[in-house]
Amino acid sequence: MTWEVLSTIGTIAFAVSGAIVAMEEEYDILGVYILGIVTAFGGGAIRNLFIGVPVSALWEQGMMFQIALLAITTVFLFPNNLLKHWRRWGNFFDSIGLAAFAIQGALYASDMNHPLSAVIVAAVLTGSGGGIVRDLLAGRKPLVLRSEIYAVWAILAGLAIGIGIVNSSLELYILFVLTTALRVMSYLFKWRLPNRNIRATQ
Template sequence: MNWDVLSMIGTIAFAVSGAIVALEEEYDILGVYILGIVTAFGGGAIRNLLIGVPVSALWDQGIFFQIALLAITAVFLFPNNLLKHWQRWGNFFDAIGLAAFAIQGAVYASNMNHPISAVIVAAVLTGSGGGIIRDLLAGRKPTVLKAEIYAVWAIIVGAAIGLKITTSPFELYTLFFIITALRVLSYTNNWKLPNRSLNPINIKNTFKM
């Protein structure tokens, strides 16, 4: 399957999201570029390490690095009033990136005949690993693990591909559109996973009628 266009959109979305987080944390220009690049490529790099793909394969994506650098530069130069609109459209492009990258990671692992557990991990890391690294470098609690349903969609991708439920190009594209739609619905409707807190204040508020 040719995922170049979708990967390009996902790369731009992730690079821009990393750059914006860096600007929100008032990082200098070097920090903006580092967070942008890490968000776009960090998940794929960790995936490669875990499933046995040479890390050097990351450097074969020259065009994607150039696109990411251009996107980060644009964010740094854009007026603040234009960046305010990113939250609306950024989530949509991020959903496309999540679906495309998660499927890519799962297909990579599946083609190497790894077990389903490795396929799921590859999908999650490729789709959301960069965002986790970004939040940690920015001193934030990873959004993926706390605020929104995000990594769950990557887990579904990994399970579907690892169990051979989706194998043909048509089925994979269908899976891509389904995951993108679910991600859009999850942030539009503010879906959240169940959680518990050991903080007495939060427990009190939880049971307060």
């Protein structure tokens, strides 16, 4: 049940996020659907490649595709005045998708008895893979590569599951809320990882 709930939440959140980005970039209706679907399922496809699951397994998620299409259609039909605050809502849905899919990816790898490193990689790829593909197709710098803290939260979620700190359904939901909240706070308060600029100063 927890798996299905997280999959549904992540699918809706990333489908909405992809659709909003597409409309922000003034894509036509086909572009909106393509970007929404790619964002919702891109992370899972990349994860499957890395942990040895056939990519074709994604096609078994018929219900999730229907949910994604419904979410994209709903967003496309929303009045413009509800969608003009892109940064607020786009980042919020992206944070939800990151948390839900990072936990789902970690659970997926853990259930296959992969080592801790693979669990963490699955969490990061599932949580951020769709967003990376979305941003690249939209001609944007991927969120995961920006100085704002992003993939770190997926790493921590994967670590918590991989070492067995989080086990029960309640603990997984708490981890989901916590991961989402940390990602939201990181862009609201501009928390950043250390970085260096090696470009020559003028």
